[in-house]
Amino acid sequence: MDVSYDGTDFSGWARQPGRRTVQGVLEEALQRQPPGASVPKSVVVAGRTDAGVHATGQVVHVDVVPLSEPSGRLPVSPEGIPDLDRMTGRWNRLLPGDVRVLGARIAPEGFDARFSAIRRHYRYRVSDAPWGVDPLRRNDTVAWNRPLSTDAMNAAAAELLGLHDFAAYCKQRETGTTIRELQRLEWERVDDHLLEVRVSADAFCHSMVRSLVGVLLLVGDGRRTDAWPGKVLQSGIRDSAVAPAHGLTLLGVDYPPDAELAARAEQTRNVRTSP
Numbered sequence: 001m002d003v004s005y006d007g008t009d010f011s012g013w014a015r016q017p018g019r020r021t022v023q024g025v026l027e028e029a030l031q032r033q034p035p036g037a038s039v040p041k042s043v044v045v046a047g048r049t050d051a052g053v054h055a056t057g058q059v060v061h062v063d064v065v066p067l068s069e070p071s072g073r074l075p076v077s078p079e080g081i082p083d084l085d086r087m088t089g090r091w092n093r094l095l096p097g098d099v100r101v102l103g104a105r106i107a108p109e110g111f112d113a114r115f116s117a118i119r120r121h122y123r124y125r126v127s128d129a130p131w132g133v134d135p136l137r138r139n140d141t142v143a144w145n146r147p148l149s150t151d152a153m154n155a156a157a158a159e160l161l162g163l164h165d166f167a168a169y170c171k172q173r174e175t176g177t178t179i180r181e182l183q184r185l186e187w188e189r190v191d192d193h194l195l196e197v198r199v200s201a202d203a204f205c206h207s208m209v210r211s212l213v214g215v216l217l218l219v220g221d222g223r224r225t226d227a228w229p230g231k232v233l234q235s236g237i238r239d240s241a242v243a244p245a246h247g248l249t250l251l252g253v254d255y256p257p258d259a260e261l262a263a264r265a266e267q268t269r270n271v272r273t274s275p
Contacts, residue, residue, distance in 0.1 A: 001060045002102040026043065026060070049250060052248075060113055067080045088103060117264075121200045122204075122250055123251050124248050126197075127195075128146065141246075156219045159226075162182060165236065167238070168238050170207060185212065199213075
């Protein structure tokens with residue numbers, strides 16, 4: 001399933017007791033399946049997003065049991081799979097307006113939304129206008145009250161590209177690795193006062209994108225030199241410069257050819273669980 005959402009009114013992706021989450025409302029819609037369909041306990045997502053973070057290209061998979069017989073007027077294939085275009089329409093009628101299922105299809109053998117992924121793409125938006133943010137962009141753009149230099153930020157970003165231990169740019173967890181391959185970190189001024197940074201990596205650890213952006217913004221407004229982000233990386237010590245969540249959007253997730261999906265998932269599981 002391809003999913004898009006406005007993260008403004010959500011406490012992030014992951015289901016939490018007593019809180020409104022994207023996973024929670026999506027699973028509630030999925031539970032209202034035609035009679036005879038198995039309802040999963042949870043869905044698997046390509047990348048968990050924090051409170052306030054948006055997505056236009058989130059990917060989710062869910063394991064289901066095929067229908068044993070047709071349900072009402074909903075067409076069902078000989079394999080027991082309902083018409084997924086019709087199902088997408090049903091889900092979107094059940095979902096709130098800040099979540100949409102853009103499409104659904106039968107996953108290839110071995111597919112795992114999280115572990116089969118080879119690359120994630122994010123965008124972060126910032127306004128350095130002296131008056132703040134365009135009111136129509138206030139939910140996905142961060143106001144920065146100092147002029148920003150894309151040249152300075154791109155010079156600093158170049159030192160962060162490649163395979164590194166990004167412990168200094170991640171919220172620490174007891175298990176797992178903070179080694180990531182950062183493949184793209186590029187700033188562009190797309191309008192007089194609007195800047196975007198595109199960030200791509202094989203995977204991201206917790207708060208990594210926001211930490212990278214927060215450090216680079218301090219370079220962009222002249223409070224730090226372009227050598228500073230590289231020194232932070234080498235230090236391995238997390239800095240407190242973390243950009244606000246609402247400027248961040250997950251744009252898409254890349255997967256290998258179908259024949260390589262299972263092998264990629266197995267490889268990624270082994271890496272993520274290593275001490």
